Amino acid sequence: MNSNILEAIEPFYVMEILEQAQKYEKKGINVSHLEIGEPTEKINNAIKDRAIKAISNDQDRYTHSLGLQALRIAIAANYKKNTGVNISEDRVVITTGSSGAIILGLLSSLEDKDEVILIEPYYPCYPQLVKIFGGRVKLFTTHSVDNYQINIKKLRKAITKRTKLIIVNSPSNPSGVTQSEEVLKSIANLGIKVISDEIYQELNYEYKVDTMLNYKDDAIIVNGFAKFYSMTGWRLGYLIAPKTMIRNIQKLQQNMFICAPTISQHSAIGAFEIDNLEIERMKRDYKAKRDFIIKRLDDIGMPIDYSPDSTFYVICNMEKFKKNSLDLSLDILDKVGLAVAPGRDFGPNYDKYIRLSYASSMENLKEGLEKLNKYISEYT
């Protein structure tokens, strides 16, 4: 790869915090982790049972490059159930994590030097992948005063004849906000390609589940099992694309990954067999944690100035502490043993922010916010 591109790739700054936290933990120092977007919810037995069965039955060889037919059918049925959208399973490709879906989606739709619009604050790997694959990043910043909604009038003005693609992530990591139906509809009509990362689609506590496919049939959809089903380490995601693109995506998949992990594919069929009551319980728990974190941040003088409605993240403006987000996050870790994600990961205009994840236990959340309170009252 061109060494200039390698030079331009940014690290995941949150990993620098995690690695520093691990050093402290090795020394016996207690660290509360609110930095990583990884659920502490246990994996449901419906998924585990399918994994055990697949292993016992020796269902452990490569699958079809597009994925197990039964899983592709189950995903198509789930989209229909959740969003009302009809898609045939031959538009679904099972991938190695949602990360694999983003890679295949970008590779199959980007041409050299195409301009790609990214909505800031963004998921950190988007700009890095766009650069790796020869595209040019164009940032479009959203703000808390607009509740992180994309201002369509301004977005239209940002589009030039070089702009070929936009990546939308609704609900969003890191803001935890869902774009309105009106915004999604307008993006669908911009006349450029759309990759819609819907990995947090079902972790939504206020609105009905939506998909870009409701507004743009040829959008490329990215989704996966890591967040809603807590399957982070099982590395399983999927992509929904127009039929005309599937053959090219298949060739990329064969050459890059062969297929997605087989045991994980068998297991994921179990995700769609989880009792509805259990799903409702999980969503209620996340919602209670979201309400708790918002209330507690307010109590300690760090009010959230927008309304997060989904995912398990909130971002806080830390401007008044006069440090960049990496130094601030390292200082919080050092002084009180709390790990948070530095806003620098989510775009250059978010370097005065931190992200807190409420994917962990209520006990850990309470302890973490107590530590943040201590930091604010004793060290600032």
Ligand SMILES: Cc1ncc(COP(=O)(O)O)c(C=O)c1O
């Ligand atoms: C918006 C978004 N997309 C994609 C991913 C990657 O997920 P996976 O673990 O399925 O590769 C993440 C992980 O944090 C994410 O937040």
